[in-house]
Amino acid sequence: MEFKLVEIFKSLQGEGRNTGRQCVFVRFAGCNLSCVWCDTAAEARFAASLESLVDEISSFSCRNVILTGGEPTIVQGMDRLVAELKKRGFWIAVETNGTRSIDDAPWLAFVDYIACSPKIEYESSVRIAVAGEVRVVASAPPEQTAAFCRRMRARISAGDYYVSPCERAGEIDFAGAKAALALLPDWSLSVQLHKILGFR
Numbered sequence: 001m002e003f004k005l006v007e008i009f010k011s012l013q014g015e016g017r018n019t020g021r022q023c024v025f026v027r028f029a030g031c032n033l034s035c036v037w038c039d040t041a042a043e044a045r046f047a048a049s050l051e052s053l054v055d056e057i058s059s060f061s062c063r064n065v066i067l068t069g070g071e072p073t074i075v076q077g078m079d080r081l082v083a084e085l086k087k088r089g090f091w092i093a094v095e096t097n098g099t100r101s102i103d104d105a106p107w108l109a110f111v112d113y114i115a116c117s118p119k120i121e122y123e124s125s126v127r128i129a130v131a132g133e134v135r136v137v138a139s140a141p142p143e144q145t146a147a148f149c150r151r152m153r154a155r156i157s158a159g160d161y162y163v164s165p166c167e168r169a170g171e172i173d174f175a176g177a178k179a180a181l182a183l184l185p186d187w188s189l190s191v192q193l194h195k196i197l198g199f200r
């Protein structure tokens with residue numbers, strides 16, 4: 001079994017409920033969506049066996065790990081990776097676009113936290129029903145973003161619901177997120193602090 005990866009690094013979580021938590025970020029290659037405003041490199045830069053990936057993650061002085069992408073729920077072998085990391089005592093979070101349910105990816109039931117970011121442009125592909133948090137990028141006009149958020153709230157049971165500003169060509173659209181939030185009194189703002197403060 002080989003995992004195709006973009007990067008592994010330690011940093012601070014920059015968004016959502018776990019903002020500020022020190023974590024090892026494992027970015028898997030490949031995504032099943034093609035958001036036009038995607039800011040994430042998803043091309044594989046290297047491959048690693050299960051054993052070498054677990055060793056690499058364990059080499060950081062940190063026992064929190066965020067499995068991200070790309071889209072980690074489409075990666076083969078995640079059940080074994082999650083089991084190995086659990087054996088070593090890791091707190092495990094996953095960042096997903098919500099297009100795979102726990103039935104599709106049963107290992108999701110064994111992670112500690114699911115941050116789901118369903119995409120307005122791919123609403124018909126959303127399958128997840130439970131998450132720790134839902135984060136919607138305000139990539140559409142405010143009324144359209146707010147309507148999507150309400151539908152996602154009805155479909156996905158989560159502890160927290162956030163709207164994030166959309167970034168296009170280096171410009172972060174805070175005004176668009178604020179306008180959507182004005183229509184969503186029980187949603188909160190989540191900014192990508194790592195971009196604003198300039199950490200990775």
Ligand code: SF4
Nearest residue numbers: 031033035038070097
């Ligand atoms: S789901 Fe995320 S990684 Fe995939 S294309 Fe959209 S923004 Fe990029």
